[in-house]
Amino acid sequence: MQTAWFSKPVVVSVGVAGGIRNLSNTQQAIELLTTHWRDAGSLKHQSALRACRRAMSGDLPPEIAREAFVEAAREAHILVEQVQPDRE
Template identity: 40%
Template sequence: MLAQPFSKPVRVWVGLGFPRQLNTVADAYQFTMEWCGNSPEQRAAIRACRAALAGDIDAETARGVLVAFARKKDILVQDGAAPPPAESGQQRHV
């Protein structure tokens, strides 16, 4: 089921500090596949999304792995937070 929704959307910073809301496993899979990089956290998020899309794990498990990836890359939008500074050296989604 491609449209497996998350209980709560995950918001991430993209581009030049614009937030993007990921509502479903499919959204998260697309985002992680398009992200520039190849970190262990990114690969884990991709694997988790694939497993959720295949029905091997639930959407909330995949969401947790996605959140861990976003935290590690400093792109998780916290309520009321400003985007991370552009000079932080973090890779950005293109």
């Protein structure tokens, strides 16, 4: 298996204190999904874990795994949404 890199990091808030983590690849995502996930076992959690593992084995593009991870993080209320500044 190989680490599949995301095109841009996924920012999440983890732990009791809400520490910010920038996840850049599937290996980091799998670690979080398997060790520190508050909604472990939900369909989106399982889908993200499966997608990240498939991306690591080369069966799925890393961006598909990233999107599945983002959806699971959003469901678990740990995704830090990036706000784009308004341009005039």
